[in-house]
Amino acid sequence: MPHEFNRLEKERLARLERLREMGIEPYPNRAERTHTAAEAIRTLEQAEAQQAEEAPRVIVAGRLRARRVMGKITFAHIEDESGRIQLFFQANTLGKDALKQFNKLYDLGDFIQAEGFLFRTRTGEPTVHVESFRMLAKAITPLPPAKDEIVDGKVVRHAVLADSETRYRQRYADLAVNPEVRDIFRTRAKIVRALRDFLDDHGFLEVETPILQPIYGGAAARPFVTYHNQLKQQLYLRISFELYLKRLLVGMFEKVYEIGRDFRNEGISFKHNPEFTQLEFYWAYADYFKVMDFTEEMIAYVADRVLGTRKITWQGHEIDLSPPWKRIEMRQGLLEATGVDIAACPDAESLAAAMKAKGVEPKPNASRGKLIDQMVGDFLEPNFIQPTFLYDYPRDISPLAKARPGDPTTVERFEGFIGGMELCNAFTELNDPLDQEARFLEMGRTYAADDEERHPIDEDYLRAMRYGMPPNGGFGMGIDRLTMIFTDKRSIREVILFPHLRERGDGKDEDRAGEAAASE
């Protein structure tokens, strides 16, 4: 269905036609710019400092964001990625017709180019005295008309685009009018850059492993399923990188990492998006305690690089990202929080009974590990506001982690938490192929055939391990969540450029409800 233009768009289309009639191409192929807005302002300041005789000349380009027409002069602001700069249009300089053209045929939101000399207005604002200007790209749809007012030195923004649905569905408009949203994604890019630099500096090799996988694994999650037509083969979008990265240790790489997208076909919430960005690394000859130390160091490094401080505020909490993080053994932590001693309960039945005795209602039909997970989620996780490692997890929910020597119910695994949210997950990796096979079979028995967290057995992974895999520590961390922590955002949708929303045409104005109802 072709787009139906609204009243405001039709007005702009008419002006676009008018420009064409005047021989002006509203979407020219080439643009010119000598200075960004910020560079132009700096250039003026330098000229003033040097008491230059001639005013510096610039060509600036950007989106027209404000216009104040005052008879024979017009003030405007254009914005580029570096910021805003004021333009001064004067009938005496440009001629009456040119000024009228700018006032009547150019719209807020249009990309324009302007050439002239720099000066300061009466109020001291750096301004381009425009001698010529041209259209670079006409905007048909008006952007939300956010205006900034300075009150007591603070910027107060009016009528700013705030509807979260529109902001996420039309992120381009959100980014165009909300500069602080652009900053979130600059921060995100810096985080990823800092992580890469840290890992590279520590001798890790960045690799790329398959996103389309014949067998999914490495996490407890439901996959997206797809199909290769020519191979006539069902494929899955990966739910983790783990099994492929560890194959590389068999292949004699000792430190590898990957930053990329994982896909999990599960619920969407303020901390879950169906595709999310993950960092995983695997480190030969390391164990989970070494990985813990390394994690603290890495997060502190990223904080230093990205924020310039290790003390942050997240949702009103003062959080200190400096090492060392608090370390809590899971058994001890649960004993203190609930009075239940998981070490005294070797199976699900005894643990459920112990939980009931302490007034905690166990989830029905849950395994021992899932009951423990339940208690962690209810009694520990929300309290881990300061960076905290919780370590020594139950074996039956950790099929890829190595057991603790002398304690078959526990594996060497930790999770890191910040702001009451799980941030990372790591273990001393299981490298015994026979034990690994037994774990896979055990999982197959424990989970019902239709359980969404059931793992198919990856025979090729077992084959790789049989060739010999060095002892190693592995680590996975959600980049989206780390970005939430660093940017003080409560919702993962704020840190993902194009978060998934339920389908609804091109926008909230378009109604498909009627069509859907009619077709049923």
Next chain:
RNA sequence: GGGCGCGUAGCGCAAUGGUAGAGCAGUGGCCUUUUAAGCCAUCGGUUGCAGGUUCGAGUCCUGUCGCGCCCA
């Protein structure tokens, strides 16, 4: 999946069950240092969608779509 809340003009918002409004944006005009410029005039609505109750529904009820928050 369940509970609660929200959905009104391009944007941010009003409107006891009784004529759907003002601001910004837009349009026409005045204005040579403005900066949410100002002043005068003016255009703009399927109140998410579909039903229902009522003399009368943006408002109450049912269903539905979407978003948000809480829970699972």
